[in-house]
Amino acid sequence: MLLRMSSLFLRTLRDDPADAEVPSHKLLVRAGYVRRVAPGIYSWLPLGKMVLENVTRVVREEMDRMGAQEVLFPALLPREYYEATGRWTEYGDTLFRLQDRKGADYLLGPTHEEMFTGMVKGELSSYKDFPVTLYQIQTKYRDEARPRAGILRGREFVMKDSYSFDLDDDGLKRSYEQHREAYIRIFDRLGIDYKICFAMSGAMGGSASEEFLAPTPTGEDTFVACHTCGYAANAEAVTTPAPPAVTAEHPPLQVLDTPDTPTIETLVAHVNEHFGLGVTAADTLKNIVVKVRTPGSDKTEVLVIGVPGDREVDFKRLEAALAPGVPEIFEAADFERHPGLVRGYIGPQVLKDLGITYLVDPRVVTGTSWVTGANEPGKHAANVVAGRDFVPDGTIEAAEVRAGDSCPRCGSALSIDRGIEIGHIFQLGRKYADAAELDALGPDGKPIRVTMGSYGIGVSRAVAVIAEQRHDELGLVWPREVAPADVHIVGTGKDNQIEVALDLAAKLEAMGLRVLVDDRPGVSPGVKFKDSELLGMPTVVVIGRGLAQGVAELRDRAAGTKEEIPLAEAPALVAAACGVTAA
Amino acid sequence: MLLRMSSLFLRTLRDDPADAEVPSHKLLVRAGYVRRVAPGIYSWLPLGKMVLENVTRVVREEMDRMGAQEVLFPALLPREYYEATGRWTEYGDTLFRLQDRKGADYLLGPTHEEMFTGMVKGELSSYKDFPVTLYQIQTKYRDEARPRAGILRGREFVMKDSYSFDLDDDGLKRSYEQHREAYIRIFDRLGIDYKICFAMSGAMGGSASEEFLAPTPTGEDTFVACHTCGYAANAEAVTTPAPPAVTAEHPPLQVLDTPDTPTIETLVAHVNEHFGLGVTAADTLKNIVVKVRTPGSDKTEVLVIGVPGDREVDFKRLEAALAPGVPEIFEAADFERHPGLVRGYIGPQVLKDLGITYLVDPRVVTGTSWVTGANEPGKHAANVVAGRDFVPDGTIEAAEVRAGDSCPRCGSALSIDRGIEIGHIFQLGRKYADAAELDALGPDGKPIRVTMGSYGIGVSRAVAVIAEQRHDELGLVWPREVAPADVHIVGTGKDNQIEVALDLAAKLEAMGLRVLVDDRPGVSPGVKFKDSELLGMPTVVVIGRGLAQGVAELRDRAAGTKEEIPLAEAPALVAAACGVTAA
Incomplete structure (x- = not known):
């Protein structure tokens, strides 16, 4: 079915629609799709x-x-x-x-x-x-x-x-x-x-x-x-690749006075200034308490999660890791019911005695040493060693993923x-x-x-x-399999250019190609070219000034290339450009 | 894409669904469509x-x-x-x-x-x-x-x-x-x-x-x-063909006492018995009053419609005839507002004086004589002649149409x-x-x-x-253009009948036919035949007992015919039966 622009129900727009933010939206509306x-x-x-x-x-x-x-x-x-x-x-x-x-x-x-x-x-x-x-x-x-x-x-x-x-x-x-x-x-x-x-x-x-x-x-x-x-x-x-376990000897656990250190930043600054530890946020162990609800019931279990202090817990990752359990915020009232958990100063050292499950980020391997809570208001502990001062009940993928983290498959930096x-x-x-x-x-x-x-x-x-994915600043660039037509023939309008365009269109259609032809009378070549770029058929043929010399112009929309072809050979050459061999 | 009954998502049912009343409903459900x-x-x-x-x-x-x-x-x-x-x-x-x-x-x-x-x-x-x-x-x-x-x-x-x-x-x-x-x-x-x-x-x-x-x-x-x-x-x-106008002389209008004649039947009986008129219901003129509302407003106009007494007014025809006007019932209160209209005894003789539009069935042509209301309680009039005693304002197609009425085009009896x-x-x-x-x-x-x-x-x-429209007592009978497949090959199951059926199916498919093949193992020939009749493909081929003699059976579902064909020629013969010529 030959598509003729002179009768096609189509109006292209010059301006982007006011409510459009992404290129596909702008272009699909502008191109009249x-x-x-x-x-x-x-x-x-x-x-x-x-x-x-x-x-x-x-x-x-x-x-x-x-x-x-x-x-x-x-x-x-x-x-x-x-x-x-x-x-x-x-x-x-x-x-x-x-x-x-x-x-x-x-x-x-x-x-x-x-x-x-x-x-x-x-x-x-x-x-x-x-x-x-x-x-x-x-x-x-x-x-x-x-x-x-x-x-x-x-x-x-x-x-x-x-x-x-x-x-x-x-x-x-x-x-x-x-x-x-x-x-x-x-x-x-x-x-x-x-x-x-x-x-x-x-x-x-x-x-x-x-x-x-x-x-x-x-x-x-x-x-x-x-x-x-x-x-x-x-x-x-x-998944986070676990580093190898550390075998170095660590000094014994040391409890530190850390008043006014509500954040990881203030804690790191305090312990470096007052105790000369020389640690970064990544050396601290942040412990988050959540309730995990069994779906379809009101039963919840208390869970503490330990992640390196330089990372936030990613709630979506946490949800996915706990599914089908549903994590819920551990609120002030919950803390009152669990006096062993000292808000802001939780360390894993006491969790076993409290009977609370403790899951850690995979980076918290045996032998690593951390600055973490000392389970007393205003106090933190240094040299808190995994496997020595606490033993996690397992690992959990809950810490945020960042660009530059190691690929779990090859170790390269992730983006x-x-x-x-x-x-x-x-x-x-x-x-x-x-x-x-x-x-x-x-x-x-x-x-x-x-x-x-x-x-x-x-x-x-x-x-x-x-x-x-398939557009440029001029318009759409359809892959052939989904394009409305294989080829867009532009007859620019002078002399018999439109008749020749329609003739070529009929020939290409007979060869099994899907053809859109711009046969609009009284529309300038510039407008027709702009429309052909906006509409985005993969192959464009121009029947224009070259007609007097017996040549047409063959354009590849995606590559942006143009070449002159002899009009006599146009059907075979255009078909070949569209991946169809003449019978 | 070969359709194989062994894997087709299909279950046919023996019984009609409980809620089904019409054949298409029963069969489309029973055949698993x-x-x-x-x-x-x-x-x-x-x-x-x-x-x-x-x-x-x-x-x-x-x-x-x-x-x-x-x-x-x-x-x-x-x-x-x-x-x-x-x-x-x-x-x-x-x-x-x-x-x-x-x-x-x-x-x-x-x-x-x-x-x-x-x-x-x-x-x-x-x-x-x-x-x-x-x-x-x-x-x-x-x-x-x-x-x-x-x-x-x-x-x-x-x-x-x-x-x-x-x-x-x-x-x-x-x-x-x-x-x-x-x-x-x-x-x-x-x-x-x-x-x-x-x-x-x-x-x-x-x-x-x-x-x-x-x-x-x-x-x-x-x-x-x-x-x-x-x-x-x-x-x-x-449309009702109007009979030719009548030119015969009629006796003068005669007012008759007609107590207790609320219906056309009682009226006809009364005037025949007491006045020896020898009329039928078709000789009486029934006058119906309606209000016609202009859509989108509350404005209504009073209209009287005259139809032969042997016909009811068909409200859908009335609505269509008055559109875009909307007919409404003329109620008791309306009669009170129009004392000139004597309920049950309306005759057209007074309508001109009352300024009320009068439209008649096309059968009420000039010169026809009627028994109708005399505009007084308990009285009717005979010899009321159209064109002499009343002049309608026009005709209206509001009377019911009945089998046997004349065709408006050729005059034959309508059904x-x-x-x-x-x-x-x-x-x-x-x-x-x-x-x-x-x-x-x-x-x-x-x-x-x-x-x-x-x-x-x-x-x-x-x-x-x-x-x-296309079924019989055995099941569906699809026209080829809409059938799920051109041909249904039934391999009845003994020896290598199913293998031969699948082989024929592959050959027919290669010739461009759409093929359904019953390759279900362990299903009786009787069940397979019943299913092929229920499912309704236009052509059925049975690979069954004849296989030993090298013959298959070719069935035409619509015609109900069966013929034996040599298996060797089956692809060409089946294709021909399906309207496809082998290349």
Whole structure:
């Protein structure tokens, strides 16, 4: 279907939309691909719909290729399904809730774990029916507090979500691995630059999990990357390489008077000035008390966490490390109930006697010596040696990760980068199968609890991510697989330039290329060139001044190169530039 | 992608679902194509999703072919767009309304007139930009009071809606005609049997309008059809052929005492018994008083309507005839305000003097003589002649249409049939353009008000309609274009029958056919045959007992025929049966 600019429903804009902050948002609006309807809610114009459809096609092809079967759930869902798993309330304000004319409660599906699980339970019963992987490409709804960045984080968006159902952990691992490979093929085909990051399972309650993050300067997510060995992880998933244990002899523990030292800085300054210790913040051991609540109950356990004094506790890392337990602040009233814990002066020396669990940062290895609290108001202790003066109950990854920290795989310096989550693969395990009592009848007639994987791709988001990664100051630069057209032919308008452009367009289309042709009469060449750069087709052909000499100009949008080609050979040469060989 | 029953996510059911009333609902559930989630809300299983996708593809191809451009609007829409046209309230309980976390009002789009109009207004400004036709294939929401019949009338459903934007009435007619032709191609390709029915524009406020109705015994809509000339129309749109005027002399008007004749039946009996008139109900003239309200105001006008006494007034026809005016019941209090109108005894003789408009059924032509009210309690009049004793102000199509009435085109007897609306094309005119002030700047610099057409196809409903029209007592009978597969190969399971079936499947797939193969081990031939009939692929091949003799069985699902074919020639013969010639 030849796309003619003279009739294409398209208006390009000179100015960035007032509410746009990131390049993809500015460009997709300026180039007439999307339009805002409400915060986080967008319409797709013809060129945008084509890109969305191309992305959808790639995702569908690769999901089909891995043997996943496509289904389609409704977006409007009755409360009962989400009530059973507690998510009707857990989702909080993020869930769009509504009532029908009879007053029955409904929601707009933010994710469909419950529905997939229920569908499999409804259809399958025998171990012979497994494994099975189902997917859908469907519109989802989340009432984000701050919808931003155009279609990067919308409130109505298109997702591919899939679920694998296996009878054992090995099966789940295979399904997970198949998805991982399919995702690699998908994002490669979409021309997205991505990192596969280790991710903690977090609140979803499973085990292995990886995120596909697209590095962009404007990304909402931060991740940790090693540019030497390629290691990448969420901050929550980064592991700290433990230094070797220290065998040196240390002087005995020494209690120091440290009045007016409420912070690590004041403590370090005080002990260096008054006791000549010559320590830094990294030599101090900061002890944080938290309560850990068992989800679904009011039971809490007291926990002390020790991290080097130069690092903050990263609450997200702490949450991930304690999951499914939920950390809560240890408040003044809690301290009153535990007089052994002297606020501001806690040292690990007394924790064993108090019966309180003590977890330390992996850097706190046996034989290391620390300045820490002395468990008396106004007093700290020096030469507090791990393994001698206290023995931790284990380690915990709760300290903040910083650029320059050692890569857990190769030891090089890590960097902290920004990115956008475009995919997530996740060994969910039996959480939803347990909730739904999803069993297969085994060969011995006994039930086998099914284990699940959960896998998502942000389909509409991927369009924005590609725009975010593939643009320059002139406009969009689409990879061929997702571009609305392979080639954009600009007929500049004098003499018979437009007729020749249309003729070339017809020839290229007959060769199987998707063609956009600028056949607008009375529009200046400058405007047409600007539009061709803004719209971003991978190959541009100009039928302009050279026509009299029988030449056209062939431009590569991404490389920024231009060359003159003989018009007679244009069909073959343009097709070749688009990767198509003439029959 | 070979579909193998051994791994296909499918469970067929022996029994009809308890809530199913119509064949398509029963069969689509039993054959594992759809599953109910909530009233009027369904999930699509893999085979169902394929049919839905096939229907979508046909619709998209034909819309693209006619030059319509595809866009995509959100389903979640802010109130403001629908407030401007009054439909936020007009839609009543049918509209799903909700609020976001900030308390802002939203709705789930039941139809998108406002959005399309707004989009065109936002993008286009010059007369050169027109005409343009936009469409989308998108999920819509209507909170039907009685969702029924599975996906025939859902609360969440897929629609193709399109709108044409033209600068003048001729352009609108062309756009309308193009849609009409595209719809004919679409429904022909989908294998749907349909009638194109004249339809009144009704509440939408435009002019020409036709509905595509699929005749089915279980249809919710009734329509009038002439099986002689092919005329078809909504009851609202049927016109009554006027008989020729009567020139015979009639005796003078005669007032009759008619006590205790509250109904036409008692009146007819009374006048025949006491005055020997020998009339039937069709010779009496029944006069109905209504108030007609101007929409958006409280102003009403009194109107009397005269119809032959053997017919009821059809309120839907009356509404359509009076639109945009809204008929309202003339109540007791209204009669008190109009003492000239004697309830139960109204005759048209006095209406001119009372200054009340009188409209009659087209059968009430000049010279016809009637028994009607004498405008006094307990009295009627005979020999009341149209044109002599009263002169109507015009005619109105308000009387019920009955089977056997004359076709307005050819005069044959009409039948009243049932059907399901699958498409609607409609010359909307300037209603929404006026509301949005949608103008194009003309060549003379003056604004031209745009005129619109509105066109819809129920995409998910079409799946059910095909099932409703194409099934037998054994199961579904899909037309090839929408079937999940061209051919269903049944390997019955003994010896190497399944291997041979898989081998044939691979060969057919390589020839471009879509193949479903029943390779389930340990399932009886009887169950496999039953499933193949229920699932409804157009061509079935059985690799069974004949294998030893080198023959397979080729079945045509629709024709119910079976023939033995040599296995060696099976690929070419099966492909030919599927309409594909071997290369």
